[in-house]
Amino acid sequence: MTVIGGLAVAAAINNSRNIIRGLKKSDFASSTRRFRTRLAGGVLGGLLLAVSPALWAEESCPCGSSCSGEAAAADDKAFSLDSLLGDAVPFTIGGWTQLGYTNDSDGVFNTSPDEINLHEQWLYAERVADGRCGWDFGFRLDAIYGTDAQNTQAFGEPPPQHHFDTEWDYGIHGWALPQVYVEVANGDWSVKGGHFLTLIGYESVPATVNFFFSRPFTFNFNEPFTHTGVLGTYTASDAVTLYGGWTAGWDTGFDSFDGGNNFLGGVGFGLSDRVTVTYALTAGDLGFPQGEGYSHSLVVDTTPAPDWNYVFQWDQVEVNANPFGPNTNHRSGVVNYLFYTINNAFKAGVRAEWFRSGSHSVYEITTGVNVRPIPNLVIRPEFRWQFADGQDDEQFFANQLGIPTGGTIFGIDVILTY
Numbered sequence: 001m002t003v004i005g006g007l008a009v010a011a012a013i014n015n016s017r018n019i020i021r022g023l024k025k026s027d028f029a030s031s032t033r034r035f036r037t038r039l040a041g042g043v044l045g046g047l048l049l050a051v052s053p054a055l056w057a058e059e060s061c062p063c064g065s066s067c068s069g070e071a072a073a074a075d076d077k078a079f080s081l082d083s084l085l086g087d088a089v090p091f092t093i094g095g096w097t098q099l100g101y102t103n104d105s106d107g108v109f110n111t112s113p114d115e116i117n118l119h120e121q122w123l124y125a126e127r128v129a130d131g132r133c134g135w136d137f138g139f140r141l142d143a144i145y146g147t148d149a150q151n152t153q154a155f156g157e158p159p160p161q162h163h164f165d166t167e168w169d170y171g172i173h174g175w176a177l178p179q180v181y182v183e184v185a186n187g188d189w190s191v192k193g194g195h196f197l198t199l200i201g202y203e204s205v206p207a208t209v210n211f212f213f214s215r216p217f218t219f220n221f222n223e224p225f226t227h228t229g230v231l232g233t234y235t236a237s238d239a240v241t242l243y244g245g246w247t248a249g250w251d252t253g254f255d256s257f258d259g260g261n262n263f264l265g266g267v268g269f270g271l272s273d274r275v276t277v278t279y280a281l282t283a284g285d286l287g288f289p290q291g292e293g294y295s296h297s298l299v300v301d302t303t304p305a306p307d308w309n310y311v312f313q314w315d316q317v318e319v320n321a322n323p324f325g326p327n328t329n330h331r332s333g334v335v336n337y338l339f340y341t342i343n344n345a346f347k348a349g350v351r352a353e354w355f356r357s358g359s360h361s362v363y364e365i366t367t368g369v370n371v372r373p374i375p376n377l378v379i380r381p382e383f384r385w386q387f388a389d390g391q392d393d394e395q396f397f398a399n400q401l402g403i404p405t406g407g408t409i410f411g412i413d414v415i416l417t418y
Helices: 015-022 028-050 065-072 081-085 216-221 393-398
Strands: 092-102 115-128 136-146 174-188 189-197 226-235 240-247 261-272 275-285 291-302 308-319 328-342 344-355 359-375 378-390 405-418
Touching: 065 115, 081 092, 115 226, 216 328, 216 344, 291 359, 344 393, 378 393
Parallel strands: none
Antiparallel strands: 092 115, 092 405, 115 136, 136 174, 174 189, 189 226, 226 240, 240 261, 261 275, 275 291, 291 308, 308 328, 328 344, 344 359, 359 378, 378 405
16 A cells, blocks of 8 residues: 655565555654654543543443444354453553464565564554544544554655654564554544555555455555544445545654555445445645555445455556656556355455556466464465566566565464454
8 A cells, every 4th residue: 555864775575565664764752752742642641532431431421322232242142352351441451462474575565485474563542533422522532563564654755754753673674653643422423643554545554354364466556554634434225325535645643744645535435235435535745755656545345245245446546756666656456356155153255466667567366275273263274366568567667666476385373463
């Protein structure tokens, strides 16, 4: 998804997005102090609101029994950290641990083969702003450590990158805060402000929302992962949801708001009980290294028959810079997903993708299963094939985007949620 003194190139990682994420800062201490200062107001403000009896007391909620009904339903779910706290804490905490292995690099997220990696040690605290009861306030704070963290840092700003979380790297591992925002809601409206995950595309950085262990090229090169700014949501009806707001480009943090200046918005609507469509757009100055331009993303999610799910995604990016080298200012992608639910413990899926940068094309086909022996645990083995049209395309993707072609990649990961 993405891309919002000196440059240190991580030579061990061929992927050019990882090269961008390898940009280093010289003064970690001052960067950390600056980050903490700017973060404190938003996070502490949300926490203070969360524990304010005048705002959060259940007796003041006009929903009445419906609020307690939701709490009762939560008791039937699998074990979570939040269940240990009971009702004493007025917000939710949780997380997951993801360990994975792959026999070869795919040039995207899984770039450290032949060893078991800690991909995501993820923890979050959240208070959802529920406008059904009138004015309501909330917040969310996510922290991640692991090999996936560097993909979620605020690397989308021009060098020297003395900001936010890009200094928190330890070899292939790193720290990141993919979400730090506060939110206000009233009725059908809600507005969040801060640092948050993008609404663009079908897959996302958190491993728990994706079927496959590996990620598609379209997700990695055509979509932002995070934004910093303001995003409003309006639920026009049961079938239509509208999004609109301003962000400081792709993958920017709190320290530099001149690295981007763009519109972020979209619409989600249900054509029927079996078909939903989501369209998302970014337009303007997308920041470093994309430059000015726009992106489109269309996701069609269907249920053609019981136990079957088909998803179609199309992305297009047009910018006036070449973020990954020559012939990379025009990029597009088409991704198809087909899933079949065998039973509560087994689900099978296949993903077929065509990714194009300029005049060069590369393809990937991934097939796998999700096995859930218990509600809190999922095991995701998969096989992935990635190939190009010819030698010229193979060299282009290997040299400029760090994508190897012509091989079969086996991967497997385990996710424990709590």
